[in-house]
Amino acid sequence: MLVYLTHTADALENYYGPRALAALRAVAAVRLNETGRHLAGAELAAAAAGCQAIVSYRQSPGEAATFEQAPDLVAFLRCAVDIRNVDVAAASTQGILVTRATPGFIASVAELVIGQMIDLARGIGDAAVRYHRGEVPAARMGRQLQGSTLGIIGYGAIGRYLAPLGLALGMRVLVADPFAAIEDARLEAVPLEALLAESDFTVCLAVANEQTENLMDAAAFARMKPGACFLNPSRGNLVDEAALLAALDGGRLAGAAMDVGRAPDQMPTPALAAHPKVIATPHAGGLTPAAIEHQAFDTVRQVTALAAGRLPDHAVNAARAHRLARLGITP
DSSP, X not given: OEEEEOOOHHHHHHHTOHHHHHHHHHHSEEEEOOSSSOOOHHHHHHHXXXXXXXXXXXXXXBOHHHHHTOTTOOEEEESSSOOTTBOHHHHHHTTOEEEOOOOOOXXXXXXXXXXXXXXXXXXXXXXXXXXXXXXXXXXXXXXXXXXXXXXXXXXXXXXXHHHHHHHHTTOEEEEEOTTOOOOOTTSEEOOHHHHHHHOSEEEEOOOOSGGGTTOBOHHHHHHSOTTEEEEEOSOGGGBOHHHHHHHHHTTSEEEEEESOOSBGGGBOOHXXXXXXXXXXXXXXXXXXXXXXXXXXXXXXXXXXHHHTTOOOTTBSOGGGOGGGGGGTOOO
């Protein structure tokens, strides 16, 4: 079978990897995106003409125009967990299968959170920058994570991994998630309002959807413990950035760390990232070889299944994907 890989050269290196590409080529013929641009719509359909599958990087959306103008396409495989920019209904109308990858970034993101908490507590990055400029920074009083309170909003895969790391550092760990059962007796399940009021470090790991849009708004930041730090490694639309900026400027918060924001590709917003109390990283929480290969190899296994006439794992619309019959697959 013929597969189109939407990743640009840079994205292919950082978000797919040579081992996964070699494995994909072992099970299918692969056409690469050599345009240097992230393709969408009719242009993506034209680039993938003749291909039975598209393996899609997160910056190549699955738009209705692509599905409508790709008569040979059987499956659209997203190399990520988030499929919010894939029009699943439009794919289903055309009988095209949509799949997603599983989370491979759990440890990677949680480790970044720990690093950012330490930096917020001790000013490591600021001191390093000043030394690099030839200055001698003033020695500042920091705070220990041991004895501090970590608040985790959202007890999904990353929250469940992060919580015991906080415990191992000697932190009190609070969790707010009305939809999750907290089995670990060492953790304290509390309402969001209590978590905000009591946490020294609040980490927002809630699921991003219409209900959680601007979950952290002016009222939420006003409830936070004075002098606390806020971290967002999840999604930019969980945070009202004007409210966060006001909380930083007004002195309510001692600092913030963000790996995501409302800039393109969920990057931190540059103006907010430049704030002296903010530590920002460029959506790099899942950028480790182990993390990117986990999701890339999910797509390799999905292509392998399709080529063998089997329904791949992690399909989201199998019941309506009638083009699978072309590969001898009955959902």
